[in-house]
Structure formats: C-alpha cells, structure tokens
Amino acid sequence: MASQSIRRVYRWRVVDIVVASVLAVASGMVFVVWNIASNPIGASLSAVLPGLQALMGGMWLFAGVLTALVIRKPGAALYGELVAATVSALVGNQWGVMTIESGLVQGLAAELVFAAFLYRKWGLPVALLAGAAAGLGMALNDLILWYVGSAVTFWTIYIVAGVVSGAIIAGALSWYVVRGLAKTGALSRFASGRVGAPADARP
Amino acid sequence: MSTIATVPTEHDTNINPVAKLLAASAITVGLVLSVDWMSALTALILEIALLLVLRVRLRALAKRGALIAVAAAMTAVTIALYGVRSGTVHWHFLLITVSDGSLSLAIATFLRVLAIALPAVFLFIDTDPTELADGLGQVVRLPARFVLGALAGVRMIGLLGQDWQYLGYARRARGVADHARIRRAAGQAFALLVFAVRRGTMLATAMEARGFGAHPTRTWARPSPFGWREVALIVAAIGIVAIAITASVVTGHWNFIGTQ
C-alpha cells in the first residue's frame, strides 16, 4: 500500500466535525469582535468613498475558507461560515437572524468554488478565488437587503471592495494561517497537515 | 446526595430554544421584506410588549440593545448621506447627497435594523447551548453527529480563557512584551488557535472512545419539550409580523425591498 497516496474520502469523521466546529466557533468570536470594531472603521472608510466600507467585509468571510482548507471535505466551507455566523447572531448584532442568512450565502459561494475544483485543489489560487466568491456573495446580499436605495456608484464600489477584501483576507490570510497550523503538527490527522510535511522531530 | 432518578427539570420555566429561534426568524424574514418605517415601528412596539410579557432580563438587554442602536444609527447615517437622491436636496458635497428621499429612507432603515435585531437579542440572552443542541437534534432532527460535535467544540472554546492568559504571561516572561503590540497579539491569537485545534482533536478521540458515531441513531438523555408555550410564542411572532405588514400596506407605506 502506498503510504503517501491521498485517499479521497468524503464522509466526515468525528474529528472533522469537532475541529471544523472549533475553527468555526473561534472565527465566530472574531466576528463578534469585528461586529463592534467595524462600525467606526466602516464609517471613516465610507466617509472617504461611499461603498469602501465593504473592504472590511473580508473579516466576516474567512470562516468558511479556513474551515474548508483544513478539513478538505464537501460542505466544510458552508458549515464553517454558517456556524460562525450563528455564533455571531446568538451573541447579538445589528443584523439579527439575518446574520445566519448572510453566513449561508457567503459560505455557499465559497463552497461552490471548491466544488468547481472537485474538492481536489486546495492551493493559494483556489483559496483566493473562494474568498473572492464569498466577497461577491456578501456584497450582493448586503446591497439587496440593507443598502437599498443607494446609487449605482455605491453599488459598484461596494462590490469591488467586497471582492478584493474577500480574496485577500478570507482567501490569502486563511491560506497562510492553515500553512502555519500545518507546520506546528496540529493538523496531523488531516490531509492538510501532511502535504508539505512539517519539520517533524520524527520520520 | 440526590436520589432523583428522573430527568433533571430545572429549566421547566424556559421555552425551548428552537421555538425562540423560529420566532425570531419569523419576525426577521417578515420585516426584511419591506424598507419602511411603519412596519418597523409597529413591529418594534409589539416586540417590546412581547418581551415584557416574557419577563426578559432588562439590564442585559439594555447593554446589548445599546450596541445595536449605535450600529443601527451608523447604517442610517450612511444611507442618509449616500442614498439615492429624491425630493428636495438639502445638502450636496462631492459624493454626499442629502435629500428628502434619503432622509426618510435613513429613518426607515434605523427602525428596521432595530426591529430586526432586537428579537434575536431578547430571545437568546438566556439560552443554554446544551439545551439548544438537544432541541436541534430532537425537534428539528438535524444530524446528531454535527449538532453534538458542534456543541463540544463550542464548549471547548469557552475554556480557552486561561490559556490566553498564560500565553500573555509567557510573552512577558520571554522578554518580548515591551513593544510591537499588534504583532504580538496576532502571534498570541495564532498560538491560541493551535491550542484550540489540538484540544479539539483530543476531544474528538475522547468522544469516539465513548462510542460517539458508533451507531447511526442515538437516544437523548434530556427531553426537549415542545408544547403549547412554544407554539404560543411562534404564533405571537407571526402575529407581530402580520400586524406590522398589514399596518404598512394599509397606510400605503409598503416598500418591497425598496422598489419604490
């Protein structure tokens, strides 16, 4: 039996569920902090250029991409983003239960990107793309639900800012964090922890 | 030592969290459909009446409500300044256009955000995660492996507080805590993430060592009752939404996701 072959198993093990939940809840906590911190920062950004506040949106998008990059199974992006959004909603914020709905949309967008690559590609380009897709989903969702009645310029700037923020924060940052985690050996029970093996003490 | 051989019933007076979730969702979905101040205001008044009936803790509510009110105000200001121009223009500067239309939309948005956010805050102030998980597994019938795996993960995160403190002490003891605060905080957050993932992995092994996932079905030690009180809450929520929407349509303010 080849030891280095990557077997494609799609069923979630218990460790997949628990660690995905841990990552999602941790991300949810970051969301809670960001819910509050984003208000003043967003206000200043939108004063500079209306629609630019979407640049901060990436911080609400990384849960799905991060979870998917670690767990590498179908549904991971959706699960991560949804659970993180639920944590954020339960603590209480200005979007109420609609937070969960945004989580659904954002997670689904990232999930579609990973699905398009048949859940086989997990490198930086795919991560960037998934983050960008989540950004697009977030932007469209926000504009339709909350920024109704805004000008076309606003819409354009919002969408572009959302996509860029998603690609960089949700895509690239998540990818680097996962790589860092893999090096500590914390991901030894996942495929993401074995490719490009850590500087291990043992052979 | 307690010799009660029956199920613990301390939370008899609490309503099933699933009912709370459904009620909050009903109100939210209804209100999201229109951007007008009439439906939002009606709903807001009725919601406050509901919370008084439910005897929700007012102090905790006020704290969270304050944060939300600030956020709602900021969103409203954004709309006021950058909304679509309609009616008399009051002030114009670069990209800022304050007009009648944008002002009325801003007020409507402020009320709408409050009306949508408040139910979620009210209803979840006292929810016990284990109860919620029991509800999601038994009432909504979500897959038990995911619900309980998530519950275990949620609980584990709550215990990381002491680790965070020790990580901070360690940085001071290792001589790096005098400057570069943000970089240090990022490093500390990453270290905490490593802890969280490793503890989660060990927890998963422990859960499997007790047979988790061995059979496709399971029994539930704690019941999740869904009785008349839960139904009453959901009916009340639907009622609030119905009244709010009716009031809005009847007075001509209905504005389906801002199509006017």
Add this chain to the structure above:
Amino acid sequence: MTPPPRHTRGAAVLARDWHWRHAGRAQWAVSGLDLTIEPGERVLLLGASGSGKSTLLQGFAGLLDSDEDGDESGVLLVDGGPPAERRNRIGMVLQNPDAQVILSRVGDDVAFGMENFRVPRAEIWPRVQQVLAATGLNLPVRHDTSHLSGGQKQRLALAGVLAMNPGLLLLDEPTANLDPAGVGEVRDAVVAAVERSGSTLIVIEHRTAAWLPVVNRVIVLGHTGHVVADGSPEEILDRQREDLRRAGVWVPGADLPVLARNRVPGTPLLRADGLSVGYPSSAATGGLDFEISRGTTTVVTGPNGAGKSALALTLGGLLPPRGGHLSADPGFAPSAHRREPVRWRSRELLTRIGSVFQNPEHQFLTGSVLDELALGPRALKQDSATVTAVCTELMERLHLAHLAQANPYTLSGGEQRRLSVATVLATKPETVMLDEPTFGQDRNTWEELLHLLADIAEHGTAVVAVTHDADFAALLADQQIELGQYDALAGPR
C-alpha cells in the same frame, strides 16, 4: 458481522502479526505484534516512549480508521470481531483530564456514552447515579464540569466509560497528569469497577508503583511495537529491571539519585513580606514571609487550589501581588525605586527571573527549536556570534541538538520540557521559577532535570520550584514553603 459471545463479562483480545502506520509517516508505529489476552486479565503495558503503546490501545478501541488515518495489516480482534464492530464492549480513558470532558454538567457528561449506545432514557439516569457513586464522585448531576480537579475529571471520564458496561477497559496513562491524591483516587475507582464487573483491563503507565499491585500480567513492548517480555509482575521486574529503567519506566525500589551539594546560600535576591497571592478573580492566599537567596533551592508545596501556581507567577513578576510586598534587593532590581518584579519591563525580567510554566506549549513563540533558544538572547540585543554559541551549548547540554530545526509543538513531552527549561537558561537569569517541572515525566527526564537544577543552583542561581513530587522536593530543597497554611515557612534545612 459476527455477533459477540453472550454473557461474557470480560472481553478477549487478540493480535496476530498486526502492523499499523500513521498516514503521512514513513515508519511503522507497530509492526509484527502477536498478543493474546484472556477475558478478565489485568494487564500493564510498558515500554519506552515511541514504542507504539498508545497506538496499540487506540487500535483495540476501534479508533484507527484504515481508510484515512493510516495503513494496517494483520489481524486485531476483540471478542472475536474487529474492534470497530465491538465498540459497545470497549471503553477508553485518555491521559489529559481537560480534553476528555465533553459536556458542561456532570450528569450529562456521564450520560453521553449511554446516549451513544441507545440506552433508553428511563435507564440512563439511574445508571448515572450508580456509576457516580461507584467512582466516588459524590456530586450533584448539575455540577459544572469546569470546576473539577484533575483527579475528579479523570474519575468523571471513567464514570462515563463504566456507564457503558464495557467488557474491555483501556486506560492510556490515566494518572500521568495528576497529583498523588488524584492518582490514588483514580486507581481505587478502577480497581473497584474491575473487581465488580470482571472486565478485562489494559493500562499504560510509566509510574508503575501505583498500578503494579493491581495487575496480574505485565507486557513490555519494544521499539517497533513487538512484544519484548510478557509475564507476571514479579517475573518481569526481575528480568527486565535494567532495561525498563533505561527506558525511563519508574521501576519500584530503584535507587534515588544522590545529589552532593555545597549548600552555601548567597545574598538574598527577593524578599516577601506578608505577601498574599492569587488570580484576579479568586481568593487570595495570604501572609507569606520568606527570602529567596542566590544559590539556594526553594520548593513550594501544598494541596490543589492553595495558590501554588499563583505564587509562581507572582514571583516571576507576571501577576501582581494581592497584598503585602514582594521586593527585590537593590542590587538585583533594575533601578532603586522599582523594586517589585511586576513593575519591571519584559526585557529586564529576562536576565533576572526566568519562568518555566507547567505546560511548556504555552511558552513556544517561534517555529523551530533553534529560534526558540535564540529568542531571549536576541531580545537582549546580543551579537549573533554570542547567540549561536549560547544556543549550541544549551542544545548539547540538554540533548536537543538533533532537533534544532524541528517545530517545538512536534516534540515529545520530555523534549518539550527540556526545551522550555533551556530557553529560560539562555539568558542566564539569576532566579529560575518552575511550575511543576516533573509532571508526567518519565524517569530519565526526571533525573536529568534534577541534576540540571542542582547544577545551576551550585553555580549561584536561585531555583524555586512548585511541585507535588515528594521525592523531587526531598532531594533538591534547601527551603520549603508550605501553602494552605497561613504564615508557613518550614525554615532552611
């Protein structure tokens, strides 16, 4: 699926030419294992770290999934069937008390296993009460599980497992991270349970003194996981004594090392006056008066919850005192009017007080062993030649040279402990504080630490260690501070 034999209390275990390799590794963790265990036997599994004992136990528990977790060959059977199909007959307790608590209330946590095996609700709660009584945990079912001691948490895990009525009870170093009182509690609970139910028991532990009286068979595993020795406890101890000692097992009756020390205490460095310590949100332990002098070793003892860790943090300048004073000698403090360690800057602490925490992983800041060692000297702005010299010397002294590029989190428990001590020594502080340095360590690391600490004390460093370990304290301490009793000072020896 082969049905299990009925009415057999203990489970029979069989391994024939069994191999296992973890996914992504090149070496086999266990190869060519042949083993038979009869129902009702009580087995102690010994061997050096890395000999695959935990892997074997996980295999018995049915936790190794050959699709994703690794590669398997050979046969492993419990009660005649693969372990994955026998999971309702097998229960396992792991090493880390904190990582095994699944739910927030005691009753819920115990009921968890039964829920998994579809025990009807009406039977669950009576069994919860029975099993809590059986393990001596007299707590209400609503008690918060995060407020339990380590020994209580392990007993809770044991209760959860026993509630499933297992035929095979697997224990992976259940008492390694417990204080002596906790060890006794858990051991007694296991003995009572096994005697009542007749289950088969397999225990891995390197502190054998507590467990040898309990078992009737000892199996020793070698480096690639095959059986090196197998027999009754007396036989094995006789024949394998030296090998076991070299592998780091705590063989009872082995001689303790002799430490020759010239105890000439130097000038005082820190002085405590009516000092009371405690975490910000809990009670304070008060009224301590003592002095820490150069070249002496001080040991802090006391029951759980008495504030030993808080004292270590306070002495390390990391936690402010809750009352009284802790002040440094004017020559020791960085400036005359900042005599309290908690007011010193982080860099000033590096050369004065070094702290070693109970969990070494809390102190890892970089991605390789070499960077960890270099971090302190670099923070002191030493030039790269000095830094390299210091690191090389420390790696030699603590046998870490072959691990220079390894990530600190991937090291074994003993290696992590040595690394955390080494990083503190890199900046040559005049005082070193250690919180439970010997927790969970095998015999070899224990001796090394003992000699190392005695050595640095000899060279003028003040050593303060918080510990439960009576042998360690007896061999090393010049001075003992006993917490849990107000104004306690046992005086210099």
